[in-house]
Amino acid sequence: MTTAVLGGGISGLSAGYYLLRRFGKPLTIYEASPRVGGWIRSETHKDRGFLFESGPRTIRPVGLPGANTMEIVEQLNLPVRAIPRSHVAAKNRMLYAKGQVCMLPNSPMGLFGTKPPFSQPLYKAFIHDLLAKSTLAKHGDESIYSFAERRFGKEIADYAISPMICGICAGDAREISVRFLMDGLFEKEQKYGGVLKGLFYARYKEKNSTKPGIFAQEQTKMYLQSKQEKWAMYGMDGGLEQLPRALRKYLGENDVNVQLSNPCRNLTFSDNGVRLSLRDADLPVDHVISSLPAYRLAALVKQQHPSLSAQLLDIPYVDVVVVNIQFEGNNLLKQNGFGLLVPPCEQLPVLGVIFDSCCFDMDGNTILTVMMGGRWFDQWFSDQPSPKKLLDTALRYVRQILEIKEDPKFCRVHTHHKCIPQYTVGHKHRVANIRKYIKTYKLPLSLCGAAFDGVGINDVILSARRQVEALPQSFSHPT
Numbered sequence: 414m415t416t417a418v419l420g421g422g423i424s425g426l427s428a429g430y431y432l433l434r435r436f437g438k439p440l441t442i443y444e445a446s447p448r449v450g451g452w453i454r455s456e457t458h459k460d461r462g463f464l465f466e467s468g469p470r471t472i473r474p475v476g477l478p479g480a481n482t483m484e485i486v487e488q489l490n491l492p493v494r495a496i497p498r499s500h501v502a503a504k505n506r507m508l509y510a511k512g513q514v515c516m517l518p519n520s521p522m523g524l525f526g527t528k529p530p531f532s533q534p535l536y537k538a539f540i541h542d543l544l545a546k547s548t549l550a551k552h553g554d555e556s557i558y559s560f561a562e563r564r565f566g567k568e569i570a571d572y573a574i575s576p577m578i579c580g581i582c583a584g585d586a587r588e589i590s591v592r593f594l595m596d597g598l599f600e601k602e603q604k605y606g607g608v609l610k611g612l613f614y615a616r617y618k619e620k621n622s623t624k625p626g627i628f629a630q631e632q633t634k635m636y637l638q639s640k641q642e643k644w645a646m647y648g649m650d651g652g653l654e655q656l657p658r659a660l661r662k663y664l665g666e667n668d669v670n671v672q673l674s675n676p677c678r679n680l681t682f683s684d685n686g687v688r689l690s691l692r693d694a695d696l697p698v699d700h701v702i703s704s705l706p707a708y709r710l711a712a713l714v715k716q717q718h719p720s721l722s723a724q725l726l727d728i729p730y731v732d733v734v735v736v737n738i739q740f741e742g743n744n745l746l747k748q749n750g751f752g753l754l755v756p757p758c759e760q761l762p763v764l765g766v767i768f769d770s771c772c773f774d775m776d777g778n779t780i781l782t783v784m785m786g787g788r789w790f791d792q793w794f795s796d797q798p799s800p801k802k803l804l805d806t807a808l809r810y811v812r813q814i815l816e817i818k819e820d821p822k823f824c825r826v827h828t829h830h831k832c833i834p835q836y837t838v839g840h841k842h843r844v845a846n847i848r849k850y851i852k853t854y855k856l857p858l859s860l861c862g863a864a865f866d867g868v869g870i871n872d873v874i875l876s877a878r879r880q881v882e883a884l885p886q887s888f889s890h891p892t
């Protein structure tokens with residue numbers, strides 16, 4: 414059996430890793446660009462002691478998805494930088510709302526005072542949930558905004574849930590499915606008539622049922638250490654790009670062929686497998702695992718399977734502008750923490766600012782990352798502004814919000830087109846239909862990547878693993 418993986422981002426490389434581990438070789442990964450890593454990109458300035466990340470910078474060590482990633486990180490022997498839960502970057506999260514920087518509560522006591530931008534103590538949101546009637550959602554889904562508003566009130570939807578959705582997928586909570594982040598809470602509300610009621614009943618039931626066993630990856634040294642030392646998140650020496658780079662090296666050392674600058678342009682399915690149209694040749698393989706963005710895969714299957722292509726195109730993506738800024742010395746005198754988010758109701762082009770130098774040591778520099786656009790990219794940047802204009806916009810808001818008067822020493826502007834998929838209402842159903850189509854037509858195609866089963870690093874790695882584990886054992890390659 415021959416297998417090809419499409420895409421050399423973290424998801425495609427992980428698929429390669431799990432395929433190698435389960436079935437051996439031959440195995441080739443085709444990547445369109447001249448590098449691996451996808452949106453994960455770290456720009457190191459070792460001489461000046463800082464680094465810029467234009468994509469994700471940290472990984473959360475929680476749950477099975479977190480433990481699964483750590484199994485790979487441990488095997489690759491990557492040096493990590495842990496941030497414990499007691500660190501300011503883990504505790505202090507802020508909003509910029511109503512013209513001021515507002516610290517979000519970080520302890521149960523914080524639920525009882527009234528702090529801006531909220532007009533009443535947060536515990537009242539729980540009373541709202543206890544008193545609010547439950548509505549059965551049409552087609553088993555609704556937007557996360559409407560769910561939060563129904564259960565906890567409009568302020569929570571505007572100032573807690575909406576900015577959180579921005580910080581995860583740069584999206585509009587009024588469009589994003591409640592099942593994207595609050596699947597469990599939503600199910601509980603639908604079943605028991607309220608979130609708190611549901612949590613209470615579930616806890617009672619759990620006490621009377623047996624707990625699931627420990628997964629092998631939850632026993633890795635790193636996972637146990639993260640539990641013991643109460644890690645909130647971790648990064649990597651040299652930046653997060655070390656992870657895809659090390660994966661590529663590992664795969665190369667084990668004779669997996671990682672071909673760069675070799676995009677697949679078409680997939681032709683037949684009874685014998687699938688033919689890949691590549692840079693210089695057409696190549697028959699038995700099975701393809703695609704980690705490509707949904708819109709890219711849509712183009713590859715359009716000729717033979719227009720309906721599958723159309724379903725894939727129904728998964729929308731947003732553009733995000735990422736501006737990395739270096740100031741010399743400590744310029745964040747007033748605020749310290751992970752960063753701040755700007756609720757969409759503030760109607761600003763800025764989605765949030767990450768205080769990178771509060772998370773990791775940057776040798777005395779202040780390093781900030783400003784995120785802009787997202788679901789509102791067209792509203793603010795449809796005139797395709799130059800990098801200089803984008804930088805000016807980012808700096809204007811940094812000055813206004815953080816009251817920084819210094820001029821930056823070094824900056825970088827990235828516009829990531831179609832970088833984050835949006836799990837809009839009905840996403841789960843859409844993905845189920847896409848997979849059903851593939852099954853019905855017996856296409857030798859598996860799907861992983863951010864478009865389907867979660868947008869985080871942990872999610873895409875676990876999704877790659879599950880797709881490989883779902884292949885039949887008879888699939889074994891002759892090594």
Ligand SMILES: C=Cc1c2[nH]c(c1C)Cc1[nH]c(c(CCC(=O)O)c1C)Cc1[nH]c(c(C)c1CCC(=O)O)Cc1[nH]c(c(C)c1C=C)C2
Pocket residue numbers: 452467468469470471472473579580581582583733735752753754764765766767784785787829832833868869870871
């Ligand atoms: C390019 C912009 C990105 C935005 N979100 C993501 C990217 C790559 C992906 C992402 N970010 C977070 C999650 C949640 C789950 C997790 O794995 O931690 C996901 C899937 C949380 C998060 N949000 C921001 C940061 C720095 C993190 C920690 C993880 C990471 O390093 O990405 C800040 C942030 N991200 C985005 C915006 C608009 C924003 C605002 C400050 C979009």
